[in-house]
Amino acid sequence: MKYPTLYQAFRKYINLSPEAYLDLENRLVHKTLDKKEFLIKEGQVIRYLPFIHKGLMVNYRLDDEGEKHVIQIRWAGLWLGDLYSFFSGAPTKFNIRTYQPTELLMINHETFDFITEKHPIYEKYFRLSIQNAYIATLNQIFNLHSSSAEARYLELIKNVPELLNDIPHYLIASYLSIKPQSLSRIRKNYK
Amino acid sequence: MKYPTLYQAFRKYINLSPEAYLDLENRLVHKTLDKKEFLIKEGQVIRYLPFIHKGLMVNYRLDDEGEKHVIQIRWAGLWLGDLYSFFSGAPTKFNIRTYQPTELLMINHETFDFITEKHPIYEKYFRLSIQNAYIATLNQIFNLHSSSAEARYLELIKNVPELLNDIPHYLIASYLSIKPQSLSRIRKNYK
DNA sequence: ATATTTCATTCACCTATGTTAATGAAATAC
DNA sequence: GTATTTCATTAACATAGGTGAATGAAATAT
Structure with a gap:
C-alpha cells in the first residue's frame, strides 16, 4: 500500500x-x-x-x-x-x-x-x-x-494555522472576501 | 400523467x-x-x-x-x-x-x-x-x-421579477446578505 | 369593525471595509 | 551578487452598508 x-x-x-x-x-x-x-x-x-x-x-x-x-x-x-x-x-x-x-x-x-x-x-x-x-x-x-471578516479570519487560522505560512496573505484575504489591506488591519489587532 | x-x-x-x-x-x-x-x-x-x-x-x-x-x-x-x-x-x-x-x-x-x-x-x-x-x-x-449588494439585487429581480410580490422584502434582503433598510435604500434609486 | 402586529420606508448617524499611495522586506530573475 | 518584482504593511481618506428610531400602510387577529 x-x-x-x-x-x-x-x-x-x-x-x-x-x-x-x-x-x-x-x-x-x-x-x-x-x-x-x-x-x-x-x-x-x-x-x-x-x-x-x-x-x-x-x-x-x-x-x-x-x-x-x-x-x-x-x-x-x-x-x-x-x-x-x-x-x-x-x-x-x-x-x-x-x-x-x-x-x-x-x-x-x-x-x-x-x-x-x-x-x-x-x-x-x-x-x-x-x-x-x-x-x-x-x-x-x-x-x-453571518460572520464578520474578522470572525471568519480567526475561525480560519484556528482550523488551519499553517495556512499563513503556506500561501500569500492576499489569497487568504481573497478567500475571506476582503482586501489584503483589510487583512493586515485585522492582523494588527492580534500581535 | x-x-x-x-x-x-x-x-x-x-x-x-x-x-x-x-x-x-x-x-x-x-x-x-x-x-x-x-x-x-x-x-x-x-x-x-x-x-x-x-x-x-x-x-x-x-x-x-x-x-x-x-x-x-x-x-x-x-x-x-x-x-x-x-x-x-x-x-x-x-x-x-x-x-x-x-x-x-x-x-x-x-x-x-x-x-x-x-x-x-x-x-x-x-x-x-x-x-x-x-x-x-x-x-x-x-x-x-465579486458583486455589490446593488448588483446582486438587480440580477435577482432580473431573473425572478415576481419575487418582490411573493415573499416579504426582508427575506430578499437577507438572501442578498444585507439589512431591509439597505434594500429600501437600493430600491429608492430605481423608482 | 376595531385593535394589533407586521412590514417597508426614511432619516441621521456610525462603522467596517475599500481605495490610493507610499515604504521596506522578501523572493525571484538575471 | 545585483536588479527587479512581488508582497505585507501602514496611513489618510472615501464609501457601502449597518444601526436605531420613527412613521404609516398593510395584513392579521379579535
Whole structure:
C-alpha cells in the first residue's frame, strides 16, 4: 500500500477492502506540481479527479475586471477540482493552482468507470464526497452571511494555522472576501 | 400523467420513459402547505425529497444571535431541502418554510430505493441534481465575493421579477446578505 | 369593525471595509 | 551578487452598508 493517506480518506466514509483499494491504487496517475504551477485553467474540460497527497491548492474564479476571487483552499487528504466539469464535460470556470510543491493522485474517466463497476462501493463514496462538498459550500455561504471578516479570519487560522505560512496573505484575504489591506488591519489587532 | 412539470424536470437531465415516470408518480406523496407554514425545522431528520409543484419556499439558517440568514429561495419546478440530511440521516441545520400557499410532490426513502433499483436512470438524475445544486452554490459564493449588494439585487429581480410580490422584502434582503433598510435604500434609486 | 402586529420606508448617524499611495522586506530573475 | 518584482504593511481618506428610531400602510387577529 503506497498511499495510506488515500486509503484513510476512503475509510472515513466507506468500508473499503484493501483488495478493492489496490485495484484503484495501481491505476492512479501520480502528478508532481512545482511551487506556482497550474493544474486547471478556465475553459478547460476536467479529465481527472485529483486527490491531494501532499501540499495544498487554491481554486479561484476571475470576475469581469479580471480580479481573482478565491473560492476554495484545499490541502492534503482532500479531493478537489471541478467535479461538475469532470462528470458533465462542460468547460470549467475555475482556475486551480499551487503555491507550494504539491503531489496529486489522479483518477481519469477510464479508471473511474473501471473501479465503480468492479466495486460499486466507490460509487457510494463519490456520491458522499459530492454531498459533503455541497454541504461545505452551504456552510461557507452561511459564514459569509453571518460572520464578520474578522470572525471568519480567526475561525480560519484556528482550523488551519499553517495556512499563513503556506500561501500569500492576499489569497487568504481573497478567500475571506476582503482586501489584503483589510487583512493586515485585522492582523494588527492580534500581535 | 398528473404532473407534467415534474416529468419535464426529469427530462431536462435524463431520457426518462413515461412508464418509468409513472412508476414514480404513483408513489409520490402530495403535500399542500398553507401560506406561512414550516416544512422543516432545525434539528429534524429529513425523510423526503420535495419537488415544488406550485408556489415557492425559503430556506434559512439561524445564527448564534437567533437571526435568520436566507440561504436559498426555490420556486416551482425545483427540488429543495437538505439532500445531505436525507441521505446521511444527520439532523438538518436548516429551516424550510412557505410564505405562499405551496404544493409539493415528495419522495420518501422507500420510494427512492424502489425507483432507483427498478430504473437506475433515476440514480443518475439525482447525482446530476446534487451536482447542479453544488455548482449553483459555488456560483452563489462567487457572486457574494465579486458583486455589490446593488448588483446582486438587480440580477435577482432580473431573473425572478415576481419575487418582490411573493415573499416579504426582508427575506430578499437577507438572501442578498444585507439589512431591509439597505434594500429600501437600493430600491429608492430605481423608482 | 376595531385593535394589533407586521412590514417597508426614511432619516441621521456610525462603522467596517475599500481605495490610493507610499515604504521596506522578501523572493525571484538575471 | 545585483536588479527587479512581488508582497505585507501602514496611513489618510472615501464609501457601502449597518444601526436605531420613527412613521404609516398593510395584513392579521379579535
